[in-house]
Amino acid sequence: MKLGQLGEFGFIDRIARRVGAGSGVRLGIGDDCAATVVPPGELLLTTSDLLIEEVHFRRQWTGLRDLGRKSVAVNVSDIAAMGGTPRHLYLGLGIPRQTALEELDAFMDGLLVEAESYGVTLVGGDTCGSPGPLLISITVEGTIPETELVTRDGARPGDAIFVSGTLGDSALALRKLQTDEAPDPYLAQRHHAPRARTGLGRALARARAASAMIDVSDGLLADLGHVLKASGVGARLERETIPLSPPFRRELEKDGGLWDLALAGGEDYELLFTVPSGKQAVLDQVAEEVELPLTRLGSITSPDDGIVVKDRHGRDCRLPNAGFNHFRGTG
Amino acid sequence: MKLGQLGEFGFIDRIARRVGAGSGVRLGIGDDCAATVVPPGELLLTTSDLLIEEVHFRRQWTGLRDLGRKSVAVNVSDIAAMGGTPRHLYLGLGIPRQTALEELDAFMDGLLVEAESYGVTLVGGDTCGSPGPLLISITVEGTIPETELVTRDGARPGDAIFVSGTLGDSALALRKLQTDEAPDPYLAQRHHAPRARTGLGRALARARAASAMIDVSDGLLADLGHVLKASGVGARLERETIPLSPPFRRELEKDGGLWDLALAGGEDYELLFTVPSGKQAVLDQVAEEVELPLTRLGSITSPDDGIVVKDRHGRDCRLPNAGFNHFRGTG
Numbered sequence: 001m002k003l004g005q006l007g008e009f010g011f012i013d014r015i016a017r018r019v020g021a022g023s024g025v026r027l028g029i030g031d032d033c034a035a036t037v038v039p040p041g042e043l044l045l046t047t048s049d050l051l052i053e054e055v056h057f058r059r060q061w062t063g064l065r066d067l068g069r070k071s072v073a074v075n076v077s078d079i080a081a082m083g084g085t086p087r088h089l090y091l092g093l094g095i096p097r098q099t100a101l102e103e104l105d106a107f108m109d110g111l112l113v114e115a116e117s118y119g120v121t122l123v124g125g126d127t128c129g130s131p132g133p134l135l136i137s138i139t140v141e142g143t144i145p146e147t148e149l150v151t152r153d154g155a156r157p158g159d160a161i162f163v164s165g166t167l168g169d170s171a172l173a174l175r176k177l178q179t180d181e182a183p184d185p186y187l188a189q190r191h192h193a194p195r196a197r198t199g200l201g202r203a204l205a206r207a208r209a210a211s212a213m214i215d216v217s218d219g220l221l222a223d224l225g226h227v228l229k230a231s232g233v234g235a236r237l238e239r240e241t242i243p244l245s246p247p248f249r250r251e252l253e254k255d256g257g258l259w260d261l262a263l264a265g266g267e268d269y270e271l272l273f274t275v276p277s278g279k280q281a282v283l284d285q286v287a288e289e290v291e292l293p294l295t296r297l298g299s300i301t302s303p304d305d306g307i308v309v310k311d312r313h314g315r316d317c318r319l320p321n322a323g324f325n326h327f328r329g330t331g
Numbered sequence: 332m333k334l335g336q337l338g339e340f341g342f343i344d345r346i347a348r349r350v351g352a353g354s355g356v357r358l359g360i361g362d363d364c365a366a367t368v369v370p371p372g373e374l375l376l377t378t379s380d381l382l383i384e385e386v387h388f389r390r391q392w393t394g395l396r397d398l399g400r401k402s403v404a405v406n407v408s409d410i411a412a413m414g415g416t417p418r419h420l421y422l423g424l425g426i427p428r429q430t431a432l433e434e435l436d437a438f439m440d441g442l443l444v445e446a447e448s449y450g451v452t453l454v455g456g457d458t459c460g461s462p463g464p465l466l467i468s469i470t471v472e473g474t475i476p477e478t479e480l481v482t483r484d485g486a487r488p489g490d491a492i493f494v495s496g497t498l499g500d501s502a503l504a505l506r507k508l509q510t511d512e513a514p515d516p517y518l519a520q521r522h523h524a525p526r527a528r529t530g531l532g533r534a535l536a537r538a539r540a541a542s543a544m545i546d547v548s549d550g551l552l553a554d555l556g557h558v559l560k561a562s563g564v565g566a567r568l569e570r571e572t573i574p575l576s577p578p579f580r581r582e583l584e585k586d587g588g589l590w591d592l593a594l595a596g597g598e599d600y601e602l603l604f605t606v607p608s609g610k611q612a613v614l615d616q617v618a619e620e621v622e623l624p625l626t627r628l629g630s631i632t633s634p635d636d637g638i639v640v641k642d643r644h645g646r647d648c649r650l651p652n653a654g655f656n657h658f659r660g661t662g
Contacts, residue, residue, distance in 0.1 A: 026374055030561065031483050032412040032545060033376040033473070038369040043357055045364040048379075048455060048470050050423035054462045081363040092381035092468055124379060131385045132463035137423055139379050139470045142364070152362050214363060230361065 006101065008127055015108060015122070022121025024087060034123035036088050042143040047078035053133035061177045064103050066192040068110025071136050074217065076118050077196035077269045079142035081215040083150040083205020086118050086142040086198060091125035094135030118198055148205040150273070155212040155231035159274040159300040162283070164197055164292050166245040167220055171265020172258065184247040194269040200290045201271060209282045213273040219264040221307060223272055231274075234305030237298035239263070240312045263309070274300055337432065339458055346439060346453070353452025355418060365454035367419050373474040378409035384464035392508045395434050397523040399441025402467050405548065407449050408527035408600045410473035412546040414481040414536020417449050417473040417529060422456035425466030449529055479536040481604070486543040486562035490605040490631040493614070495528055495623050497576040498551055502596020503589065515578040525600040531621045532602055540613045544604040550595040552638060554603055562605075565636030568629035570594070571643045594640070605631055 006014070016029040027035035038044050051057060051071055062070070072089065079086040091111065095104065115122060120140065173191035176183035183191070197215070204210045212231055214223045220242070228235055242262050244252065252258045275283050287294045301308075309317050337345070347360040358366035369375050382388060382402055393401070403420065410417040422442065426435065446453060451471065504522035507514035514522070528546070535541040543562055545554045551573070559566055573593050575583065583589045606614050618625045632639075640648050 026477075026480070027482060032409040033378040033415070035374045035376055035413065035475075035480055038375050040371060043366045044369050044375060044472070045366055046419070046421060046455060046470070046472065047364040048421040048423055048468065049457045050425055050459060050466060050468050052425050052459065052461055052466065055425075055459055078363040082366065084364070088377070090377060090379040090470060092379055094381055094383050094386070094466070124377060126380045128381060128383065128386055130383055135381060135383065135425070135466060137379065137381050137468035139377070139421060141375070141377065141472075144366075146357075149358070149366055151358060 011127055018112060019122050022123065025121055025123055028123040036123065038143050041145060043146050043149060045079050045082050045084040045142040045144055046139065047075050048139040049075050051136040062192055064107040065110035068107040069114040069193050071138050072111055072114040073194050073196045073269065075138045075140040076120065076198060077215040079140055080196050080198045080201030081213050081271060082144060083148055083201050084142035084144035085202060086120045086140055088123045088141045089115050089120050090139040091122060092137030093127045094130030095127065096130050096134055118196065144205065150205050150210050150213040152212050152214055152227050152230035155227055155233050155274040155300045157233055157300050157302055159211050159276050161235060161274055161297045161299060162294050163243065163270055163272045163297055164200055164294055165270040166243045166248065167268050167270065168248050168262035168265050169245050170194065170267040171261040172248055172251060186245065186247050191267065196269060197271045200292055203286045203289050204273060207282045207286050209275055209279045209286050210273040211276050213271060216268040216270045216272050217266060219266040221264050224307060232303055234301040234303050235298060236301050236305060236308045238310045241295060241297050243293060243295040342458055349443060350453050353454065356452055356454055359454040367454065369474050372476060374477050374480060376410050376413050376415040376473040376475055377470065378406050379470040380406050382467040393523055395438040396441035399438040400445040400524050402469050403442055403445040404525050404527045405600060406469045406471040407451065407529060408546040410471055411527050411529045411532030412544050412602060413475060414479055414532050414544065415473035415475035416533060417451045417471055419454045419472045420446050420451050421470040422453060423468030424458045425461030426458065427461050427465055449527065475536065481536050481541050481544040483543050483545055483558050483561035486558055486564050486605040486631045488564055488631050488633055490542050490607050492566060492605055492628045492630060493625050494574065494601055494603045494628055495531055495625055496601040497574045497579065498599050498601065499579050499593030499596050500576050501525065501598040502592040503579055503582060517576065517578050522598065527600060528602045531623055534617045534620050535604060538613045538617050540606055540610045540617050541604040542607050544602060547599040547601045547603050548597060550597040552595050555638060563634055565632040565634050566629060567632050567636060567639045569641045572626060572628050574624060574626040
């Protein structure tokens with residue numbers, strides 16, 4: 001069957017039939033709006049992303065099933081970074097004319113499987129034709145008890161800086177793809193199918209262990225920079241403490257320049273957070289609970305420091321804030 | 332200044348500085364998510380739309396300021412169609428490389444002015460470069476007391492069918508633009524800067540006057556068709572009762588074929604709703620309150636009827652469901 005024959009409403013019906021009833025959903029797909037319930041005493045968290053073919057993904061590198069998964073994960077990751085519980089998802093799709101229904105089904109499979117894995121229900125959206133690239137717009141709503149919200153602006157001098165998991169894997173996979181090399185399967189999976197750290201985010205928020213938190217999407221230095229700017233503080237990091245996966249470390253032994261990817265690569269979707277000294281015991285409990293390595297990278301300092309990174313020779317480098325400028329990143 | 336020099340975060344800062352503190356906003360632009368308050372006892376309403384250049388709008392026809400306004404209005408209209416109060420807005424922008432900052436400022440002006448007119452606050456979003464068309468993704472959240480929600484599925488045989496304002500104006504303006512004619516200014520304004528009927532939607536919901544409601548975005552017949560399908564009923568309309576503006580009526584006198592635009596044109600953003608016979612007195616009160624004409628078009632019937640439209644000669648026409656198929660509509 002061709003998409004044009006099925007039509008917009010046929011395609012939406014087809015999706016609606018696959019979506020189960022979600023908790024807290026009073027009205028799902030098929031009316032002017034979705035109507036949902038926010039638990040009493042909880043704040044609503046909302047994040048929205050636009051993903052554009054050839055800007056955020058290339059179909060020659062990323063299969064549509066993985067793309068569906070990743071579209072969900074990167075938005076759920078923003079909910080995790082506030083300490084919240086993700087709940088509802090809205091999908092906007094701009095579909096190029098030549099797209100086969102099988103491709104859309106693969107995308108929707110990935111999207112729905114990933115959403116379900118976080119307890120998230122697809123409750124609305126919008127589909128239309130696109131004259132050019134495949135366009136994906138995702139909005140995710142979550143909730144959090146008011147007193148548990150973790151923002152970017154709470155880091156204070158003396159707080160320890162932690163990150164979950166490992167850094168640089170996704171960026172290294174992307175570099176391989178860009179040079180027509182096949183990335184190590186572990187690295188490829190970290191790039192194509194990252195997992196949002198919802199369990200860790202909730203645990204840190206519930207335990208009030210973190211003074212500030214962000215997810216690492218633009219790269220360690222850029223995202224740390226956002227926290228420092230919002231909190232009005234500086235930071236000192238030890239480069240050698242940055243957690244690296246075995247495949248990344250193997251490549252790093254051949255090419256020391258890969259440190260840049262661990263420091264500024266982006267798309268890690270790990271959580272970067274700061275912990276006041278009095279909360280270390282609480283953090284230890286969280287760390288036992290979550291089964292994810294949590295690594296101390298350094299400390300929050302006074303704002304005058306900016307970001308200082310100490311390399312393995314003990315030399316201090318004041319590093320530029322190397323975030324991705326999306327307006328220059330297209331070419 | 333060029334957009335590329337300003338950068339993504341510079342552009343976002345620039346927007347954030349223009350946005351006032353909204354009621355119920357705990358955390359606006361600048362963190363991983365916005366955090367907002369849903370009033371106790373109210374449901375969350377969410378609607379999300381993707382607007383693509385050359386599919387949903389053409390910049391040669393629509394100025395960027397109007398585009399900003401319309402992007403807000405068409406989403407707020409979905410909240411109005413549930414009877415809700417619109418509250419928060421999320422904007423995703425995919426910006427072509429050659430876009431001037433002045434153009435973006437005009438778009439943002441229109442968007443912020445229109446949002447403010449409904450009491451809606453911009454609290455989050457996402458901006459990036461687009462390799463092709465200008466892309467606009469809008470999510471609007473609103474709320475409604477649980478007992479007041481008006482859905483599409485409550486229409487029952489015997490209910491009267493009403494529509495607000497006039498129909499066909501926007502479609503007629505678009506037809507003129509498509510044939511390189513300048514539309515009448517009133518028609519042009521109805522096409523470029525429609526107003527969402529939030530006051531009417533709230534008044535109908537508060538008074539429990541409407542058994543079903545939808546906004547007319549795909550065209551009268553298509554949107555009535557959505558209500559009939561959801562409610563499991565049919566409808567009989569009298570074509571001559573369809574409310575038309577003076578400029579539309581003048582054109583209709585020259586070309587009777589324009590009835591098609593009033594019946595199926597789309598983008599009217601009026602509210603179409605059904606009223607049980609016992610609620611006529613309540614509706615009369617609402618009508619006095621809202622200062623917007625409300626016109627009775629016909630009645631809900633049994634499902635076997637489908638949609639029957641009686642023309643001025645008293646002839647019954649069973650009309651096809653003439654909604655816009657977005658997958659065929661690009662060319």
